[in-house]
Amino acid sequence: MNDIMDKVAIIGMGCSKFGFNWADSSDDMIIEAAYEAFDDAGVDPQNIQAAWVGTLISGMMGIRLARPLKLEGIPIIRVENGCGTAIAALRDAALSIVSKTYDLVLVVGFEKFKDLGYNVVSNLDDVMYSHGRSAPGEYALAATRYFHTYGIDKETLAKIAVKNHRNGCLHPKAHFRREITLEQALSAPIIAWPLGLFDCCPRTDGAAAAIICPHELADNYKSDYILIKGIEIATGAGMGRMSKSYDYCHWEESFTAANRIYEQIGIKEPAKEISLAEVHDCFTINELFAYEDLGFCPRGQAKAYIDEGFFERDGQLPVNVDGGLKSFGHPQGATGIRMIYELYNQFRGKAEKRQIQDMRLGLAQTVGGTPGFGGVSHIAIVGGG
Amino acid sequence: MAVGLRTYGVYIPTYRLQREEIAKFWGTAYEPGEKAIANFDEDAITMAVEAARDCLDNSDDKSVDVLYFASTSSPYKETTCASFIASALDLPSETCTADFSNSLRAGTQALYAALNIVRNDKTKKVLVIASDCRQPAPNSELELNLGDGAVAFLIGESPGIGSFLDEYFYSEPFLEIWKVDEEDYLKTWDQTFTRAEGYKRVLKRGITNALNRFNLSTQQFAQIATYYPSKRELFSTLGDLGFEKKTQMYSGLIDSVGNTGCAMPLMSLIDALGKVIPGDRVLLCGYGEGCDIFSIVINESVKTNSGKVAAEKHVLIPYKNYLKFRNLLKTESPRSESSDLLLPELWRNIPQMLSFHASKCNNCGTIHFPIQRICSVCHSRDNFIEVRLSEKRGKVFTYTVDHLVPSPNPPTIRAVIDCDDARVTCLMTDCETEDLKIGMPVQMTFRKLEVTEGVRKYLWKCKPSRDGSK
Numbered sequence: 001m002n003d004i005m006d007k008v009a010i011i012g013m014g015c016s017k018f019g020f021n022w023a024d025s026s027d028d029m030i031i032e033a034a035y036e037a038f039d040d041a042g043v044d045p046q047n048i049q050a051a052w053v054g055t056l057i058s059g060m061m062g063i064r065l066a067r068p069l070k071l072e073g074i075p076i077i078r079v080e081n082g083c084g085t086a087i088a089a090l091r092d093a094a095l096s097i098v099s100k101t102y103d104l105v106l107v108v109g110f111e112k113f114k115d116l117g118y119n120v121v122s123n124l125d126d127v128m129y130s131h132g133r134s135a136p137g138e139y140a141l142a143a144t145r146y147f148h149t150y151g152i153d154k155e156t157l158a159k160i161a162v163k164n165h166r167n168g169c170l171h172p173k174a175h176f177r178r179e180i181t182l183e184q185a186l187s188a189p190i191i192a193w194p195l196g197l198f199d200c201c202p203r204t205d206g207a208a209a210a211i212i213c214p215h216e217l218a219d220n221y222k223s224d225y226i227l228i229k230g231i232e233i234a235t236g237a238g239m240g241r242m243s244k245s246y247d248y249c250h251w252e253e254s255f256t257a258a259n260r261i262y263e264q265i266g267i268k269e270p271a272k273e274i275s276l277a278e279v280h281d282c283f284t285i286n287e288l289f290a291y292e293d294l295g296f297c298p299r300g301q302a303k304a305y306i307d308e309g310f311f312e313r314d315g316q317l318p319v320n321v322d323g324g325l326k327s328f329g330h331p332q333g334a335t336g337i338r339m340i341y342e343l344y345n346q347f348r349g350k351a352e353k354r355q356i357q358d359m360r361l362g363l364a365q366t367v368g369g370t371p372g373f374g375g376v377s378h379i380a381i382v383g384g385g
Numbered sequence: 386m387a388v389g390l391r392t393y394g395v396y397i398p399t400y401r402l403q404r405e406e407i408a409k410f411w412g413t414a415y416e417p418g419e420k421a422i423a424n425f426d427e428d429a430i431t432m433a434v435e436a437a438r439d440c441l442d443n444s445d446d447k448s449v450d451v452l453y454f455a456s457t458s459s460p461y462k463e464t465t466c467a468s469f470i471a472s473a474l475d476l477p478s479e480t481c482t483a484d485f486s487n488s489l490r491a492g493t494q495a496l497y498a499a500l501n502i503v504r505n506d507k508t509k510k511v512l513v514i515a516s517d518c519r520q521p522a523p524n525s526e527l528e529l530n531l532g533d534g535a536v537a538f539l540i541g542e543s544p545g546i547g548s549f550l551d552e553y554f555y556s557e558p559f560l561e562i563w564k565v566d567e568e569d570y571l572k573t574w575d576q577t578f579t580r581a582e583g584y585k586r587v588l589k590r591g592i593t594n595a596l597n598r599f600n601l602s603t604q605q606f607a608q609i610a611t612y613y614p615s616k617r618e619l620f621s622t623l624g625d626l627g628f629e630k631k632t633q634m635y636s637g638l639i640d641s642v643g644n645t646g647c648a649m650p651l652m653s654l655i656d657a658l659g660k661v662i663p664g665d666r667v668l669l670c671g672y673g674e675g676c677d678i679f680s681i682v683i684n685e686s687v688k689t690n691s692g693k694v695a696a697e698k699h700v701l702i703p704y705k706n707y708l709k710f711r712n713l714l715k716t717e718s719p720r721s722e723s724s725d726l727l728l729p730e731l732w733r734n735i736p737q738m739l740s741f742h743a744s745k746c747n748n749c750g751t752i753h754f755p756i757q758r759i760c761s762v763c764h765s766r767d768n769f770i771e772v773r774l775s776e777k778r779g780k781v782f783t784y785t786v787d788h789l790v791p792s793p794n795p796p797t798i799r800a801v802i803d804c805d806d807a808r809v810t811c812l813m814t815d816c817e818t819e820d821l822k823i824g825m826p827v828q829m830t831f832r833k834l835e836v837t838e839g840v841r842k843y844l845w846k847c848k849p850s851r852d853g854s855k
Contacts, residue, residue: 126755127727127731127734127738128734128755131842132790132797132812133790133799134790136785136787137797138799141783141784144784145782148783148823189788190788191788192796193785193786194785239761241801241808242810243751243808244807248783372801
């Protein structure tokens with residue numbers, strides 16, 4: 001069942017500069033992203049009928065969006081779904097178009113981390129695991145096991161980081177715009193063995209916005225809109241940490257979401273049919289998992305594909321051509337929409353030096369949670385209008 | 386009526402600090418020897434739990450009616466530590482629990498109370514645990530000698546390993562070593578005074594009186610097991626009384642484990658047990674503002690070498706690690722975990738955090754830790770029994786060495802442990818990172834997770850299996 005396919009058009013998008021935006025407030029970044037989208041769509045903000053706003057920890061309720069944009073009276077709902085918040089917000093907004101409830105809807109995702117310094121609320125509702133865990137540490141558990149099972153080492157992961165930094169250099173809004181060498185990546189300080197500094201994405205300030213409407217109204221705004229082909233979300237119960245059935249070498253949630261969305265859209269060979277994928281490289285091991293979970297390569301064979309440059313910008317299936325979370329940055333509430341912002345610009349031939357030719361389908365994947373503790377995997381697929 | 390020492394257990398932390406390391410750091414003189422150091426996640430409570438597990442492991446009958454916890458270094462000034470220990474041991478809530486504190490004689494006082502319980506009702510079993518983790522001032526004489534450790538005795542109906550025949554008590558307000566709220570560290574005074582007029586005079590008077598009361602001579606005891614502040618004091622005090630240094634005294638503890646406070650006389654007794662045969666007598670002496678003296682007759686041989694206590698596997702650490710373990714350096718970590726004290730949640734989780742209970746599905750047998758009300762395999766609802774995982778052995782399925790997590794002693798090791806029928810994801814402790822590998826065997830250990838607003842959060846971690854352990 002896929003009620004979304006080709007029914008919802010994205011007619012305008014915006015994205016703030018990502019980075020340690022010391023001088024910008026959340027409001028500044030929201031205004032920057034939202035007004036780029038309003039201008040892009042040619043929409044008067046006061047004509048927006050409903051809005052969804054995604055943020056992990058940077059504010060509560062729809063008023064977080066209403067205040068800076070002066071949106072009075074319309075329904076605005078705050079969405080939180082971990083690191084996949086943005087795609088979750090987009091999905092709910094898209095369903096409101098599918099249900100014919102609204103004709104013009106705004107989605108904004110944002111995060112303002114760096115006002116908190118190093119300290120980030122890790123408000124687990126589980127006192128037994130309230131101490132002694134970190135996000136890199138949790139993903140490192142998976143990396144250690146994958147290394148053991150498939151005989152790869154840090155160099156394979158380092159190649160992913162090198163690729164994403166190289167790609168991020170080409171995007172003016174990316175957080176880190178500096179190439180790194182394989183040696184730099186391999187000799188960087190260890191954060192949580194076996195993950196080093198360059199295996200980890202930064203905590204970033206940023207906002208991204210999308211304006212959507214029914215497909216049949218899209219031509220009123222522009223000719224080069226894009227269409228949502230599907231959005232799938234799969235959630236895990238976190239049994240991996242207490243059940244021997246979990247191998248710590250994949251995300252079952254991503255595998256499930258991918259299979260479901262491919263079936264809905266009719267994708268048989270994702271590596272051939274998808275032109276460009278933006279995946280959740282919060283840690284390099286997670287981009288590797290995405291290759292295998294999303295069917296871009298067979299299980300356990302990511303290394304060979306990485307070594308042959310399969311996922312490079314000029315490879316058969318480019319992944320994270322804007323730099324990904326690693327280089328573009330990771331404001332949790334904004335990330336998924338940032339991914340779609342890149343796909344949107346690619347479809348419209350506006351990706352400058354990053355431009356991929358012959359765009360057919362674009363995929364965005366975000367994952368919340370950590371391996372073993374359970375995750376929620378979000379996949380959106382978009383196509384040209 | 387004679388009361389029996391049924392079984393005993395001991396726990397010495399993995400880490401040892403050589404006196405040479407301390408002296409080198411401060412540029413002071415030293416004598417050879419080393420002492421046991423509790424890891425950063427250990428305290429008197431956690432060590433007590435480990436010693437008690439060892440003790441009950443040696444007992445066929447695991448039932449305990451009374452649990453006495455003795456320590457001069459209780460983590461709480463008010464709150465019964467014994468209740469936490471009982472929960473960590475998964476003893477029934479009907480267990481009588483009490484703490485004995487404030488004195489180096491806390492261990493022997495708890496023992497005397499236990500004897501009286503059993504004399505009153507021979508069906509009772511009393512678990513006596515003495516545990517100390519005392520904090521001497523850096524660069525003090527005490528720092529060279531104080532060690533950490535715990536010992537546990539199961540006291541019940543005679544005969545058992547040994548029978549307690551008689552006691553003698555002597556009390557005197559002599560200030561030899563003390564701790565007050567206003568000070569961070571233990572205090573003492575010029576030890577030429579405190580040891581001459583304190584330990585030596587008091588113990589000599591006490592033992593002389595006790596032997597008269599018991600109507601026995603020094604030669605009628607095969608071994609004497611006592612608290613002692615140094616080998617010199619042990620040899621001269623007992624030598625003056627006529628005990629033979631070579632045959633009746635064992636002095637291995639002070640140079641291998643250190644002065645373990647109120648646990649020391651009971652640890653000495655365990656070492657003495659390795660040197661005696663049935664029919665031998667052992668004299669046990671606790672010391673501190675007086676002395677507690679017990680006459681014990683041995684009923685059965687114990688399969689342990691003298692020096693069992695000191696022989697535990699250990700790892701030497703440099704002084705700087707000790708400073709981190711004890712939080713003796715003022716630090717200002719930019720990263721702190723914003724951990725609030727959620728007391729109701731802590732209370733709800735006692736079965737899992739302290740007693741290490743998991744759920745086992747009645748329908749399909751699947752074990753989940755933490756407890757899950759709905760089985761992930763057969764989806765039965767509220768159809769499980771609680772099972773305890775503390776004695777599970779497992780192997781490391783995967784691990785990480787995390788340098789990001791705030792810790793007094795980074796890095797933090799987290800591991801996924803697979804046992805025969807369960808998987809546990811937990812922290813690992815007492816492990817050198819270079820030893821870590823997938824498949825390494827581990828056992829479970831009760832530790833302190835963190836301290837929030839003074840409240841100790843305890844839970845079970847894993848540690849590398851100790852060689853030769855049961």
